[in-house]
Amino acid sequence: MRNKICxxxxxxxxxxSVDLCGWVDRRRDHGGVIFLDLRDHSGFLQLTxxxxxxxxxxxxxxxxxxxxxxxxxxxxxxxxxxxxxxNISTGSLELNVKELKILNEVKNNLPFPVSIHDYENTKEELxxxxxxxxxxxxxxxxxxxxxxxxLKVVRQYLDQHEFTEVETxxxxxxxxxxxxxxxxxxxxxxxxxxxLPQSPQLFKQLLMVGGLNNYYQIAKCFxxxxxxxxxxxxxxxxxxxxxxxxEEEIINFNEQLIKKIWKExxxxxxxxxxxxxxxxxxxxxxxxxxxxxxxxxxxKDVGNILGNIGxxxxxxxxxxxxxxxxINVKGGNTSxxxxxxxxxxxxxxxxxxxxxxxxxxxxxxxNDIDTIGAxxxxxxxxxxxxxxxxxxxEEGDLILLGAGKxxxxxxxxxxxxxxxxxxxxxxxxxxANKKWNFLWITDFPMFAxxxxxxxxEALHHPFCAPKLxxxxxxxxxxxxxxxxxxxxxxxxxxxxxxxxxxxxxxxxLQKKVLKTVGLSNEEIEEKFGFLIEALEMGAPPxxxxxxxxxxxxxxxxxxDSIRETIAFxxxxxxxxxxxxxxxxxxxxxxKELDIEITIDE
RNA sequence: GGGACCGUAGUUCAACUGGUUAGAGCACCGCCCUGUCACGGCGGAAGUUGCGGGUUCGAAUCCCGUCGGUCCCGCCA
Numbered sequence: 001m002r003n004k005i006c007x008x009x010x011x012x013x014x015x016x017s018v019d020l021c022g023w024v025d026r027r028r029d030h031g032g033v034i035f036l037d038l039r040d041h042s043g044f045l046q047l048t049x050x051x052x053x054x055x056x057x058x059x060x061x062x063x064x065x066x067x068x069x070x071x072x073x074x075x076x077x078x079x080x081x082x083x084x085x086x087n088i089s090t091g092s093l094e095l096n097v098k099e100l101k102i103l104n105e106v107k108n109n110l111p112f113p114v115s116i117h118d119y120e121n122t123k124e125e126l127x128x129x130x131x132x133x134x135x136x137x138x139x140x141x142x143x144x145x146x147x148x149x150x151l152k153v154v155r156q157y158l159d160q161h162e163f164t165e166v167e168t169x170x171x172x173x174x175x176x177x178x179x180x181x182x183x184x185x186x187x188x189x190x191x192x193x194x195x196l197p198q199s200p201q202l203f204k205q206l207l208m209v210g211g212l213n214n215y216y217q218i219a220k221c222f223x224x225x226x227x228x229x230x231x232x233x234x235x236x237x238x239x240x241x242x243x244x245x246x247e248e249e250i251i252n253f254n255e256q257l258i259k260k261i262w263k264e265x266x267x268x269x270x271x272x273x274x275x276x277x278x279x280x281x282x283x284x285x286x287x288x289x290x291x292x293x294x295x296x297x298x299x300k301d302v303g304n305i306l307g308n309i310g311x312x313x314x315x316x317x318x319x320x321x322x323x324x325x326x327i328n329v330k331g332g333n334t335s336x337x338x339x340x341x342x343x344x345x346x347x348x349x350x351x352x353x354x355x356x357x358x359x360x361x362x363x364x365x366x367n368d369i370d371t372i373g374a375x376x377x378x379x380x381x382x383x384x385x386x387x388x389x390x391x392x393x394e395e396g397d398l399i400l401l402g403a404g405k406x407x408x409x410x411x412x413x414x415x416x417x418x419x420x421x422x423x424x425x426x427x428x429x430x431x432a433n434k435k436w437n438f439l440w441i442t443d444f445p446m447f448a449x450x451x452x453x454x455x456x457e458a459l460h461h462p463f464c465a466p467k468l469x470x471x472x473x474x475x476x477x478x479x480x481x482x483x484x485x486x487x488x489x490x491x492x493x494x495x496x497x498x499x500x501x502x503x504x505x506x507x508x509l510q511k512k513v514l515k516t517v518g519l520s521n522e523e524i525e526e527k528f529g530f531l532i533e534a535l536e537m538g539a540p541p542x543x544x545x546x547x548x549x550x551x552x553x554x555x556x557x558x559x560d561s562i563r564e565t566i567a568f569x570x571x572x573x574x575x576x577x578x579x580x581x582x583x584x585x586x587x588x589x590x591k592e593l594d595i596e597i598t599i600d601e
Numbered sequence: 602g603g604g605a606c607c608g609u610a611g612u613u614c615a616a617c618u619g620g621u622u623a624g625a626g627c628a629c630c631g632c633c634c635u636g637u638c639a640c641g642g643c644g645g646a647a648g649u650u651g652c653g654g655g656u657u658c659g660a661a662u663c664c665c666g667u668c669g670g671u672c673c674c675g676c677c678a
Contacts, residue, residue: 032635046638066628083636091638108629109611117639120613120627125670178678198678225677226602353604353674461678517678572671 001071007042009090013076020045020095021103023136024068025115034061038072038095039115041141046085046094047072053098060100067114067136069104072097124563129577131568143565146265147553151218153264154238157257163214163240168203170196170220176527177462177517179223182233185593196222199546201463202531204241205503208542209534215241218549224574229561230495230551233574238552240500241544247486247502251276251440254498254545258438258490265556270436278443279484287325287414289444292494293437295426297327297417299410302401305386309378313357317403324403325410327417328391332398333363335424341400350419351402356412360401364393418494427493430558439491443467443484447516455518460487462513463531464501465543470509480516486543497552500545507535 004018022040029035034049049061064070074097085091111130112122114137127134135141155165174181174195181195197203199221207215219239227233242250255274262268275293282291285298302325307318314324329336340347341361351359363370369384370376379387391399400416402409421427427435446466447456458464466483468476486502504510510532514524524532550562563569570576590597 026638028637028640030635030637030640031633033637034635035637035640037638048636050635080636083638085638087638110628112612113628115639122612123608123670126612175678179676201678223677226675228677229672231677458678463678573669577670 005042006038006040006045006090009045009076009093011078011092014078014093016076017073017098018076018095019071019073021071022069023114024064024066024070026066026117027064029062034058036061036064038070043090044088045090046079047074047097048077048094049097049100053096057097057100060102061097064102065106065108067106067110068102069106071099071101071103073099125571125577128563128569128571131578135567140564140567143553143557143559144567146557147549147565150261150265150549150553150556153261154216154218154257157260158214158216158240161214161253163216164212166207166212166215166217168197168200168207168217168219172197172203173527176519176523177458179225182222182224185595187593190594198223199237200239201461202528204239204544205463205531205539205542206534208241208243208503209537209539211243211540213243215239215544219546227570227572227574229563230554232550232562232566232569234570235562236549238498238547238549239544240546241542243540243542245502245541245543247442247488247543250500250502250543250545251442251488254490254547255438255440261552261556262436268436270438274438274440274490276440276442279441279445280443282441283410287410287412287417289441289489290491290494290496291439292418292421292427293439294435294493295421297329297421297426299325299327299413299417300391301325302387302390305383305390306375306401306403309375309383311374311378313360314403317405317409320405322404323406323409324401325413326391326399326401327413327420328393329398329400329420329424331396332400332420333365333396336398336420341398347400347416347419347423351400351412351416354412354415355408356402357404359412359416360403362387362393362399362401364388364395364397364399366395435493437493441489441491442487444487444489446483446485446513447481456481456516458513458517460485460499460501462517463503463510465504465509466513470506477512477516480512488545490545490547492552492555495551495555496548497555498545498547500543502541502543505535505539505541507532510535 002019002021004013004020006020006022009018020038020040022038025037025039025044027034027036032051036047036049038045038047049058051058072095074095077094077096079092079094110133111126112133113120114133116137119137122134158165171184171194174183174193175198179198181198184194184196186192186194200217200219204215204217217239219237220234221237222234224233225231240254259270262270277291279289282289284301285291287299301323303318303323306314306324308315317324336347339345341359342348343358348359360375361371362375369379387399388394393399400413402413444459446459446464448459450457464485464487466480467486468479468483470476472479487499488501489499490497504513511524514528519527550565553565554562557564559565568576568578575582
């Protein structure tokens with residue numbers, strides 16, 4: 001249909017007749033001559049229409065509107081020196097159109113302007129509903145191409161290392177534990193349901209049992225949970241599994257992969273080894289298992305300094321087994337007012353929303369401190385000195401303290417820390433010197449207590465191997481419950497972008513772990529019998545990792561939401577605004593499945 | 602399930618502590634314009650202020666409800 005695309009044109013085409021196709025981006029009708037920017041997937045070219053080239057041609061050109069789809073044939077001219085447009089790559093050329101065909105008309109008043117020149121902040125609701133128009137604006141196409149390029153690097157790298165890409169089922173078995181499943185009814189087995197996979201976890205393990213050795217998949221995963229800017233109901237994991245492999249080997253291998261991606265896509269050389277931090281260190285120093293290490297303000301435990309000063313809230317916190325911790329806001333004395341940290345203030349509110357009862361503060365001034373009387377009256381010079389030393393606080397700093405149950409103190413100070421970092425612009429995401437703070441978190445606990453249900457839950461998932469000496473069988477059960485796992489997460493700038501573990505490859509241990517999270521023998525048999533059985537038939541030691549591809553793309557392109565990385569995303573209500581899915585189905589369809597809707601209309 | 606913010610022309614926004622006929626840019630329609638490139642000039646059409654109710658002499662504005670959207674908490678092994 002065409003023999004050129006806009007961006008391919010250069011001075012060697014001057015005088016040549018070319019055929020082009022595309023959309024009308026903008027038009028400038030001077031009455032006697034019409035200028036029109038043609039846009040195709042590659043770029044722009046100015047078209048000129050002259051009355052001398054024919055009345056029909058000119059009349060048709062006058063009718064063209066933005067986004068009309070056209071074919072043009074004409075001669076490439078060099079533009080007059082004074083009318084060269086340096087903003088586009090073909091700015092020194094133009095096409096003198098001799099033949100024009102309208103390939104498709106366009107209706108009046110599109111939902112929003114498409115031309116990037118008219119770009120305005122368009123409501124995301126409209127952008128998603130008319131995704132094809134938003135795509136045509138180009139930015140999203142660029143994002144999809146970046147995504148494609150990342151996958152290209154991944155596929156090439158993994159292929160070189162003899163990984164095999166394998167597709168695992170999308171219609172699979174519902175699992176207890178973990179996220180809610182999306183269910184798919186079976187017509188042939190009436191009353192039974194498939195579940196869409198939350199991840200290919202068990203299948204990839206079984207591929208290892210099958211001797212595949214190195215597996216990967218660009219895997220669609222489904223979780224029926226509430227959405228966030230970085231969470232969609234269907235998302236993509238870069239999923240990997242390896243046999244006869246250690247934690248150390250997996251971490252090193254994947255660090256190389258990540259470095260390769262950053263090098264190929266962003267031309268950034270990440271030379272240093274990614275830092276590592278145990279889960280406990282992360283919790284102690286940052287209050288979270290995905291610390292943002294781009295700024296300091298770490299949490300300090302000051303329980304032994306302030307626990308006995310007679311301030312009731314502090315005393316109670318320590319006596320009931322809790323903590324007193326704090327962060328030091330450098331220069332906070334001037335940058336943060338008392339209004340913000342006292343009840344009703346925004347920072348106070350952040351702490352309270354995270355469950356904290358309150359937020360105490362100490363301002364450091366002239367080697368003295370400024371705080372509420374109940375604290376100050378009970379602090380002697382030695383304690384103040386210890387406190388300043390512990391927090392590295394100096395004149396002009398602001399120390400914010402939380403006291404109470406350790407988990408609550410950690411969570412609230414973590415949120416306050418992040419909030420203040422944002423408010424004080426401690427990270428600059430638009431800077432050319434953007435920081436890429438990768439961090440491995442290791443030694444996760446195997447289990448965490450579910451307070452509401454008073455039972456243990458797997459912190460990662462119940463297939464992670466514990467760091468235990470399995471020869472000491474007598475204390476296995478007790479040791480197991482307090483054991484750490486051979487599990488690791490990769491964190492980037494405070495976001496979890498991947499995680500994995502060495503898996504359990506012995507059936508007995510797997511059964512013990514499933515029992516520990518509260519499953520009965522019958523449930524284990526029914527839900528995971530196939531896995532246990534496979535582990536009895538010569539399962540090799542194995543482990544792997546999965547990365548959140550959408551998040552990685554989001555971070556690389558500098559977007560605020562993974563929706564910017566997905567061609568047709570769903571909104572926060574997990575609905576597709578374009579197709580209006582999910583939607584009703586015909587009664588006959590339900591009847592065939594023996595399913596009845598009982599909701600009152 | 603909960604909290605916060607938002608909803609005005611096709612679109613992006615405006616409209617003061619409630620005040621008289623809800624404005625502007627772009628897009629659209631008509632006329633003019635031969636070197637523009639965010640072309641320009643003149644004119645025009647375009648609104649159930651998401652929807653329903655309430656307060657008031659008077660509501661885009663205040664209150665209640667509802668629908669839709671975004672962000673967050675819970676949730677997401």
